[in-house]
Amino acid sequence: MNTENGINVLSLFDGISVAQLALKQLNIPINNYYASEIDKNPIKVTQHHFPGTIQLGDVRSIDTSELLPIDLMVFGSPCQDLSSLRKNRSGLAGEKSSLFYEALRILQEVKPKYYLMExxxxxxxxxxxxxxxxxxVEPIQxxxxxxxxxxRNRLYWTNIPNVxxxxxxxxxxxxxxENGWVDKRKxxxxxxxxxxxxxxxxIRYLTRSIGQVVFLDKDFCxxxxxxxxxxxxxxxDxxxxxxxxxxxxxxxxxxxxLPYGYVSSILKPTPGRKSIGNSFTLDSVKHILSHADFNTTMDE
Structure with a gap:
């Protein structure tokens, strides 16, 4: 790999920039990292760890002609209208999940060497x-x-080979x-x-298996x-x-x-929980990106 240059990355719905963290841990150098995110709290996390990140704002306003050639595009369009947790989910026609089509537009315009959608x-x-x-392509589950x-059951669509x-x-x-006991293996x-x-x-946790709790009484657990x-x-109560x-x-x-303190050292608990809940699982994304070979793109 030619480490004098780096890849150009475009991350839509970037959140706390887990894709950028994965690339860093894989020792894949980055030339430009463009991020589309509108929530100020995850942006705060991203800019703390990666101050060179180029924030583009709303995905709907991105003009791809202003970007350098993209080697990797990563996106995980909003899942709210797709998830089975929603009783009346509207799917890709929903207000939030329909932003997938904006991501598709951008993907077709930038034509990156690799892409990854979650x-x-x-x-x-x-x-x-x-x-x-x-x-x-068919997704990898x-x-x-x-x-x-x-x-965290997720689908990943990618053209990275041999994943x-x-x-x-x-x-x-x-x-x-950190302390206490849990009544689940995962x-x-x-x-x-x-x-x-x-x-x-x-009661909601016990009857619907939703959320996370740690028990303070071992016998009760x-x-x-x-x-x-x-x-x-x-x-x-x-x-x-x-x-x-x-x-x-x-x-x-x-x-x-995620690394200890990646979010907790920057955000308060409520916005921190939301930012983490909306993020990629670092080691899953890192595993997929480890199969990418950027040699050809980076040496051109």
Whole structure:
């Protein structure tokens, strides 16, 4: 690799710039990193770690004629309208997830050597087929639980050749919390907003398997779900709070295989949780990008 030059990267819906972090950890030099993001909080994280990032703003206003030739384009268009967590999901026709078509426009205009798109594995078969047909490739399905302690089923569309499924590193959730006990081998999918730190929040976690909690009482942790619900039936919020706590932001960083302090040292818990929940899983993206060969592009 010619390290005197670097690749030009365009990252849409860049968030906290996990793709840029992955490239850095892979020792792939970057010449220009263009990022499209509109949320000030993840931008704050990105600019702290990578002050040279060129922020382009809203994806809908990007003029690709102003960009240098792009070697890698990364995007994970909003999943809100695609996820099965939405009762009445509108799919690619939805207000947010329809931004995929803006990403497609840009992809067709910049014609990068490589591209990588990520989105939720729970999308409908119809939306999955539409995306696959438009991109001309079938997705690779990777659950982040293979590389870290959290469940996160994702689809990755890419033209990077020979991408394999990562080897299961068998990291369990209990080894990943700072203190306390957990009743799952792997964490539930990380959400941008956790269950409330209340009795009803714990009931929601137990009955719907949503959000993250760490138990402060070991005996209570290892009770069955039915027994836990029975024990807290007559408790108030303050009593229940003695039994569990939410995950810390540092623990959520660990769930996404991010470096300690990558977000937690910059953002407060609420915007930090949202930024982490919207981010890529670092080690999943790093695994995929490790198969890319930029030699030809960089030496031209």
């Amino acid at each position: 989105n939720v594995g729970s999308m409908s078969k119809r939306d999955r087929k539409i995306i696959s047909d438009l991109l001309g 990777i659950n982040s639980s293979l590389v870290g302690p959290a469940l 394999s499924i990562p080897t299961d590193n068998k990291i369990i959730l209990q080894k990943s919390v 964490a539930n999918a990380i959400l941008t907003k956790n269950v409330p730190y209340t009795r009803n929040g714990l 290892y009770e069955s779900k039915e027994r836990k619900l029975e024990l807290i039936e007559d408790m108030n 303050e009593e229940v709070k003695k039994l569990f706590r939410p995950f810390t932001i540092s623990e959520l960083e660990n769930m996404q295989t």
